[in-house]
Amino acid sequence: MISKNQAKYLKALSSKKQRRLSGEFLVQGEKNILELLGSTLEVVEIYCTDSFKELHNDLLSHHSVIETTAQQLSQVSTLTANSDAIAIVKQPVHEAFQPKGLILALDDVNDPGNLGTIIRLADWYGVSDILISEQTADVYNPKTISATMGAFTRVKTHRVDLKQSLQTINLPIYGAFLGGDNVHNNNFEQSGVIVMGNESHGISDDISSLITKKVTIPSYGHSESLNVAMATGIILDNARRILSNN
């Protein structure tokens, strides 16, 4: 069972402040937990139901496991329903970042769900590193982790001073803007940074001045915009298609 103190700590990890203090975060739900157990991330503790433990005994054998009920799990979970497991995990420290291949950079993407979706997309399109600006949402927010669908175990995020980082990277820097080159015909280089901007304001002026190539997703109808995660997916799909035909 989960003790009162344990429940309190699990709840506390919903807050950014506590995550920063402890350097730990929560992973919840079957899909994300299974990806976690197959990764090299350091698991502090896992709370799971009897049936989950029985089903995945081999994966859990090296971990500190506390069995509990689905009801207790749902009480401490931030997911609406969680009848599987919840884990406390150490935030990884990534090695210095190598500017090679396709890289994403997020300039103040505010919504944790969008950030998680972008991490999942990066994993699909073979982008292993994402630079995130200081104002971008917290990678370890439970909503972000949930939206990654396990990709948080593979894609490395680097919180940086984005302007400074982009100034020191000697690669083409692409940015999504209105009135740029049609992303369908753009010539993406094998290595380059793709910058995506804030949900409301797009790419900031500071970062705009560092963009070497503006790209645009062509519209064939009436909507004025696409969601930032959607735009990221469509740009990455075009970049990979063009690179694999070169």
Place this chain on the structure above:
Amino acid sequence: MISKNQAKYLKALSSKKQRRLSGEFLVQGEKNILELLGSTLEVVEIYCTDSFKELHNDLLSHHSVIETTAQQLSQVSTLTANSDAIAIVKQPVHEAFQPKGLILALDDVNDPGNLGTIIRLADWYGVSDILISEQTADVYNPKTISATMGAFTRVKTHRVDLKQSLQTINLPIYGAFLGGDNVHNNNFEQSGVIVMGNESHGISDDISSLITKKVTIPSYGHSESLNVAMATGIILDNARRILSNN
């Protein structure tokens, strides 16, 4: 001000049952309300703040407007914050559907947010009609309307017996599957139906047998899947690119 009875009716329109009984639905927030006022949809009543009315007096002059406070609006709204307006709108009756151009068909897309995002995408990519199966989420769910970002005023959705409809449409029927043709090199015809499946189970067996061309979004990394709305966006982007190059 909003009377008790009015507040009760606004709240009731959050439920599918009430929307079906009355044939009305809610539109909320500045962006969606402005798109609504610029459309041919029949507005029953608009509740808005003084400042919203002042700002958009010309658009509101032909409507039944009830002024209220931001606080009252937020209380009756299903949005977390709504300091602009909320409207009661008649559900439109669309003309018989013409099978021409690119058409989307949704086979039990369950999540209202995904449905709304797909409607917004359809609008971006010039798809004017979407066939939706009986089990697909309600188009008039406030979450769906909100996610369309105004596209609900332009894209026509048709709730149908999907199997029967697809059987009578004499067009190529594309479906997203694992192991289909690479969507980057697929030959889309100028007219055709693109079928997208349920979030968990994909396209049902009944509908699968009607697909004439299976297409796949290639992966370059490790994620096992993309969200259905994301996959819809990427397939539509490829279809429009290929069609505009033909």
